[in-house]
Amino acid sequence: MNIWLRRALVAVALLVWVAGLAWAYWWFEGRYIKAFERPxxxxxxxxxxxxxxxxxxxxxxxxxxxxxxxxxxxxxxxxxxxxxxxxxxxxxxxxxxxxxxxxxxxxxxxxxxxxxxxxxxxxxxxxxxxxxxxxxxxxxxxxxxxxxxxxxxxxxxxxxxxxxxxxxxxxxxxxxxLCELPALENSADVDTRSKESHP
Missing domain, CATH: 3.40.30.10 (Glutaredoxin)
Structure with missing residues (x-):
């Protein structure tokens, strides 16, 4: 096979691979991460x-x-x-x-x-x-x-x-x-007026 043809095929394969990665990243961001972005x-x-x-x-x-x-x-x-x-x-x-x-x-x-x-x-x-x-x-x-x-x-x-x-x-x-936090079962009861550290 002609060396130039082989190089062209390798270049095309790399471009397709990079495009596939970019599309997968875009899809992940748009379909998965964006679902967690909220006001x-x-x-x-x-x-x-x-x-x-x-x-x-x-x-x-x-x-x-x-x-x-x-x-x-x-x-x-x-x-x-x-x-x-x-x-x-x-x-x-x-x-x-x-x-x-x-x-x-x-x-x-x-x-x-x-x-x-x-x-x-x-x-x-x-x-x-x-x-x-x-x-x-x-x-x-x-x-x-x-x-x-x-x-x-x-x-x-x-x-x-x-x-x-x-x-x-x-x-x-x-x-x-953001992801929602699980129920705060172990929440500390903290005096909201206090400026001193609790033990």
Whole structure:
């Protein structure tokens, strides 16, 4: 067979393969991920953070079997390690079991969602407290199924808090890729007025 013909056939086969992958990705996004993208309202009542005040604190509300989590996992691990090196403390919530979690998330202490947050819109999402123990942010990581340092809502909030600036984004409408959380059977009863950490 002519070498040019063979190269042309290989090139066509590669183009068909790439087109097939692109179509499969588009189909998955449109038919599967998009089904989880919905308008939601986050409203976080003031509750004590998971640790004693004195440092910026972040809680990852997570669910491993959620297709929305896959697009955030690498970023969450990288961001957690980066900000932990700057003194930010992290915990996880939502899914109690570590099954299917990345190594970074599975090492974090578990913090049950407070009963006053029983209507939490879903996961993956996040809650952030300032160093004085005041709730600064509740909401999604980003406005889509994938998150990076460039698209993250979290980065500017944590950076502002580390710089000593005030942030108060505890009620917001958003469109985000979220899965519903299971019933909050292990929710903590937390005094919403307290600024001190519960034991």
């Amino acid at each position: 939601v309202f986050f409203q976080g009542e003031q509750v004590a953070p998971p640790f004693p005040s004195g440092q910026v604190q972040v809680v990852h509300v997570w669910q491993s079997n959620c297709p929305c989590s896959a697009g955030h996992e690498a970023y969450v691990d990288e961001m957690t390690a980066r900000f932990a090196a700057q003194g930010v403390r992290f915990a996880r919530s939502g899914q109690h079991s570590t099954d299917g979690m990345s190594p970074g998330l599975s090492k974090l202490p578990y913090w049950p969602i407070p009963s006053v947050w029983a209507g939490w819109p879903g996961a993956p999402s996040i809650a952030i407290w300032a160093a004085d123990g005041s709730l600064a942010y509740v909401g999604p990581y980003s406005d889509g199924a994938h998150c990076s340092a460039d698209s993250s809502f979290v980065e500017p909030v944590v950076q502002a808090l580390l710089a000593g600036r005030k942030v108060n984004i505890t009620r917001q409408d958003a469109v985000a890729c």
